[in-house]
Amino acid sequence: MPDANPPLLAVAGVAAGYGRTEIITGIDLTVHPGSFTAILGANGSGKSTLLRAISGQIPILAGTIRIAGIDLATAPEHAKRQFGYAVDPADLPPDLTGQQYLELIGSIRGCHPHAWPRDDLITTLQFGPWLRTNISAYSLGTRMKLSLMGALLGTPPLLLLDEALNGLDPLILARIRRLLAELCAAGHGLVMSTHMLATIGTTCTEMIMIESGRVAHRWTAPMIAAAGPTGLETMVVATLEGAVKASVLF
Numbered sequence: 714m715p716d717a718n719p720p721l722l723a724v725a726g727v728a729a730g731y732g733r734t735e736i737i738t739g740i741d742l743t744v745h746p747g748s749f750t751a752i753l754g755a756n757g758s759g760k761s762t763l764l765r766a767i768s769g770q771i772p773i774l775a776g777t778i779r780i781a782g783i784d785l786a787t788a789p790e791h792a793k794r795q796f797g798y799a800v801d802p803a804d805l806p807p808d809l810t811g812q813q814y815l816e817l818i819g820s821i822r823g824c825h826p827h828a829w830p831r832d833d834l835i836t837t838l839q840f841g842p843w844l845r846t847n848i849s850a851y852s853l854g855t856r857m858k859l860s861l862m863g864a865l866l867g868t869p870p871l872l873l874l875d876e877a878l879n880g881l882d883p884l885i886l887a888r889i890r891r892l893l894a895e896l897c898a899a900g901h902g903l904v905m906s907t908h909m910l911a912t913i914g915t916t917c918t919e920m921i922m923i924e925s926g927r928v929a930h931r932w933t934a935p936m937i938a939a940a941g942p943t944g945l946e947t948m949v950v951a952t953l954e955g956a957v958k959a960s961v962l963f
């Protein structure tokens with residue numbers, strides 16, 4: 714019998730990569746309503762590859778991915794309606810305006826192009842002046858805002874953010890953090906890859922660290938709370954140092 718309250722995301726034994734090269738292996742990850750999972754790891758460890766697999770951009774080589782109980786492999790269109798994914802700013806279509814991009818995402822999601830969790834998102838993100846300008850003229854931070862606005866369109870149950878806070882100025886960053894915290898409090902799930910420990914602080918409920926394509930460390934909410942904002946950085950840097958020493962030994 715299907716689970717009446719399935720997790721928002723259930724990743725089990727997943728392997729994925731590019732062509733014949735397997736980059737991530739044996740990944741298990743469960744995200745429940747209200748949780749915020751941060752994916753950490755050194756450059757090139759496989760964080761984006763994991764998020765590309767979860768969002769169905771690359772095929773998986775082993776394992777299963779279920780989004781709100783829906784199998785991504787057997788019902789991809791249905792599964793993809795359950796999450797918003799902040800695309801890499803470099804992948805935004807340069808010849809569209811912001812408004813056209815939002816209309817495109819809205820048509821794919823079957824929602825109004827401004828159907829956000831808050832009606833005033835354009836004002837909150839100070840995006841109004843850019844709506845009718847071609848994306849090719851945007852700064853990195855402006856592209857990042859549009860990418861986040863696309864992910865939030867239709868207020869999906871699950872948000873997948875790949876280093877989606879890079880390049881935002883401190884005011885916009887604070888506003889986005891507040892909005893994401895509100896969404897988690899309302900029962901949405903958030904998975905975000907990041908190097909910005911100071912930014913995620915202790916707001917996440919789980920942290921995983923990817924090393925060479927595998928989950929090498931997991932920190933639960935009590936462990937994160939016990940470390941505190943300053944201890945968190947020390948803890949993660951020490952873990953990364955340990956990984957570098959171990960790779961030198963082998």
Ligand SMILES: Nc1ncnc2c1ncn2[C@@H]1O[C@H](COP(=O)(O)OP(=O)(O)OP(=O)(O)O)[C@@H](O)[C@H]1O
Pocket residue numbers: 731736754755756757758759760761762763
């Ligand atoms: N499109 C691609 N084709 C082939 N290999 C790729 C591709 N994208 C990434 N890789 C390789 O996969 C590995 C993991 O890359 P990935 O982008 O997932 O790492 P990451 O942890 O997100 O890194 P960073 O923190 O630098 O963003 C790297 O060795 C990278 O070179």
